[in-house]
Amino acid sequence: MxxxxxxxxxxxxxxxxxxxxxxxxxxxxxxxxxxxxxxxxxxxxxxxxxxxxxxxxxxxxxxxxxxDWSLFTDAQLLTERRLQTDGATALEGLAAETNEGCFLGVLNGDSTVTIGERVPAGSDLVGSWLGRPYPAYCSDAGQALLWQASDSEVRTILADVAFVGHGPNTPVDIEDFLTRLHAARRRGYSIVDEEAEPGLYSLAVPVRDFKDEVVAALQVVGPKARLEPKREAGAAALVSWGKWLESALGHSSSQ
Structure with a gap:
């Protein structure tokens, strides 16, 4: 043979x-x-x-x-390291193309947590989001991080969440969130339009690893008045850098 x-x-x-x-x-x-x-x-x-x-x-x-789970543990640790190193490269490139705040987030229970950021001086975003949790149902990264979850899995994750209004367009309940998630999948990226806070607009894509599992979300965030008119250009840059980061993590486009 x-x-x-x-x-x-x-x-x-x-x-x-x-x-x-x-x-x-x-x-x-x-x-x-x-x-x-x-x-x-x-x-x-x-x-x-x-x-x-x-x-x-x-x-x-x-x-x-x-x-042999030690092999998979080593692979997981490698993915986490690559998210930090190659993630920083993706954030730099994305911020240079969009001139907006760019972030990398992960899911932690029913919240998202920022693990990387690049905020250009002219982005009008103040302060750092590193390490800060935010409710997944209305965060910039939430839809992208739940990209592969089934409706029943989303309902389980958000079962005990109170849908508090953080902005004028915050989802009112799980079904509202699912409707937006389904639309994001069809579009190829998520749009969070004044859901996290008034005047804030963001785009996000899921980032998958070598196991074809979503391990992070890459985001572009800025004032709605400035980012929404250039949504298509921002989305194109976001999708491109998202695919680059996935490739760095060993994800195959054929998966």
Whole structure:
């Protein structure tokens, strides 16, 4: 057999173990994985041993193969570091193109938290948002960070949230928020128009990592009177830098 086909079998076996883990099962034996894949046991056994030797899998005393979580922990730490370093590059580039305040946010429970910012002198934004939480239902980053969440997941996340009006256009309830989220997905980016505070306007896109999971939101924020008229140009720059940052995090456009 060719080296490529051997690699393909190894990936299939690894994904099969991952699927069992996702279903809440404690990994699987050679017989389990062979049955899942409909493959010969000896062939599957070689693939599992190879994945174990490469550090992707562990073998328990019960002869069951499980994911080696240390590998995924290392990958997660790498993603967080790249968000800080490459995120700073994306913020610099985006701010230079838009001359508006640019931010990078993450989700923390039902709030968003800013982890990076670049605020040009002429942006009219005062103070720093670094480390400050803001309600996800009306924050500049909220819709983008919940981009991949199902309606039921959004309802669960925001179930205990009181929809307090922070601006004239703040969503009034979860269903209102979902309507805006659905529109943002169709558009390709979110628009938060005086939802966070009066006069404030923002655009945001989700940032996905190598697992195709949203790990951050990239945002352009400014006064509505100035940013709304140049929305299309701002959105184009935002989408472009968002894709650049996703690529830096290992996300493939084919995912």
């Amino acid at each position: 060719s080296k490529t086909s051997s690699m393909g079998r190894g990936i299939m076996a690894l994904l099969a173990v991952g699927s069992r883990t996702k279903e809440g099962l404690p990994g699987g034996t050679v017989a389990d994985i062979a049955a899942d894949l409909g493959k010969d046991r000896s062939q599957v056994s070689r693939s599992l041993r190879g994945a174990q030797q490469e550090g992707f899998l562990e073998r328990t005393e019960q002869r069951s193969y499980t994911l």
